[in-house]
Amino acid sequence: xxxxxxxxxxxxxxxxxxxxxxxxxxxxxxxxxxxxxxxxxxxxxxxxxxxxxxxxxxxxxxxxxxxxxxxxxxxxxxxxxxxxxxxxxxxxxxxxxxxxxxxxxxxxxxxxxxxxxxxxxxxxxxxxxxxxxxxxxxxxxxxxxxxxxxxxxxxxxxxxxxxxxxxxxxxxxxxxxxxxxxxxxxxxxxxxxxxxxxxxxxxxxxxxxxxxxxxxxxxxxxxxxxxxxxxxxxxxxxxxxxxxxxxxxxxxx
Amino acid sequence: xxxxxxxxxxxxxxxxxxxxxxxxxxxxxxxxxxxxxxxxxxxxxxxxxxxxxxxxxxxxxxxxxxxxxxxxxxxxxxxxxxxxxxxxxxxxxxxxxxxxxxxxxxxxxxxxxxxxxxxxxxxxxxxxxxxxxxxxxxxxxxxxxxxxxxxxxxxxxxxxxxxxxxxxxxxxxxxxxxxxxxxxxxxxxxxxxxxxxxx
Numbered sequence: 001x002x003x004x005x006x007x008x009x010x011x012x013x014x015x016x017x018x019x020x021x022x023x024x025x026x027x028x029x030x031x032x033x034x035x036x037x038x039x040x041x042x043x044x045x046x047x048x049x050x051x052x053x054x055x056x057x058x059x060x061x062x063x064x065x066x067x068x069x070x071x072x073x074x075x076x077x078x079x080x081x082x083x084x085x086x087x088x089x090x091x092x093x094x095x096x097x098x099x100x101x102x103x104x105x106x107x108x109x110x111x112x113x114x115x116x117x118x119x120x121x122x123x124x125x126x127x128x129x130x131x132x133x134x135x136x137x138x139x140x141x142x143x144x145x146x147x148x149x150x151x152x153x154x155x156x157x158x159x160x161x162x163x164x165x166x167x168x169x170x171x172x173x174x175x176x177x178x179x180x181x182x183x184x185x186x187x188x189x190x191x192x193x194x195x196x197x198x199x200x201x202x203x204x205x206x207x208x209x210x211x212x213x214x215x216x217x218x219x220x221x222x223x224x225x226x227x228x229x230x231x232x233x234x235x236x237x238x239x240x241x242x243x244x245x246x247x248x249x250x251x252x253x
Numbered sequence: 254x255x256x257x258x259x260x261x262x263x264x265x266x267x268x269x270x271x272x273x274x275x276x277x278x279x280x281x282x283x284x285x286x287x288x289x290x291x292x293x294x295x296x297x298x299x300x301x302x303x304x305x306x307x308x309x310x311x312x313x314x315x316x317x318x319x320x321x322x323x324x325x326x327x328x329x330x331x332x333x334x335x336x337x338x339x340x341x342x343x344x345x346x347x348x349x350x351x352x353x354x355x356x357x358x359x360x361x362x363x364x365x366x367x368x369x370x371x372x373x374x375x376x377x378x379x380x381x382x383x384x385x386x387x388x389x390x391x392x393x394x395x396x397x398x399x400x401x402x403x404x405x406x407x408x409x410x411x412x413x414x415x416x417x418x419x420x421x422x423x424x425x426x427x428x429x430x431x432x433x434x435x436x437x438x439x440x441x442x443x444x445x446x447x448x449x450x451x452x
Contacts, residue, residue, distance in 0.1 A: 060432055
């Protein structure tokens, strides 16, 4: 299929202002890494419908990641041959799946952010706007999915309530990084944070859960994923994700 | 991830992005025929051919009825440039669609073909033709509802069961066999069915 030319050849990419596509790497890494985490649920989800739902969400994110990373360079090289420190994703998306409630907490925090972020980006004059306009419609469903599950688990049994609260609490310290400045991404971050907080607070309250207290960034590492500093589980995730490609360079289906 | 979905920052937003759109075009063939000019009879014919390709996931629909075929242009040198838009950004069927379009055009003597993927303007379920909706329902898939001003996820309108016609249906899962469908069940006839969800 050689006629499938990527229109993002180096000449096209570099002719755009440097800052305009600078955000493609961090946003692409967010989508790629979360896609891989969600893919880890394949074969392990609590019910078949959720197996399919999580895989579908992962697929949406993978599609977004491919478009974004292709703006930066070769998508396969970027995904499979970069070292941990070269990844620019937020630490929230690299956090292990934990139990189902933990994954849903991660989804609630991230999809709410991603929906608002793509919404702003779609209305901007960024060259990423066409992707954002498309992705925002997909992420609306991810957010709805996370919201419905948060309500169901929070306002469910004593055990589901406790697990959902535990997930929200454990991941809270990774949420501050979502509102840090990103090079090439000209957003109203204050509005983003306010809207995110209002939406997440409303869902958590309605689910009879408690908005976590405490800082939204942790010790020295938290809040540094955009600078290439990642948490311990990320290296292991990458090892698994990159293993096949590194062991068998050029392998294809 | 060998074949790359091309990203063309087509947008009518403003002058700034018009600049990058030019740059992206320059990386391709000449786009002299790309202006919103009236298609030539040859272009109309090739478009009908490309549009007649069945969707790889939903073979009851053609790509034309699905609304994913954006344009077909023939340059002065006879090169055929086809613009295709994905339903979802990560839709894996896009590669099969491109290959099928290339094949059908090749069978009709057009060997110099480029199928490009464009994202903007974003595809919407409103792009599915009336005939496409009818075929979906006939195939047992509830067609998407038209958009309202409320946004992309209209949850208030009911979805009619494609089997018995009842409006008493319930959502089982927001995500079904493909990203573009949700799984529902009819309370009246108890049959589960796919619903082409609104995007």
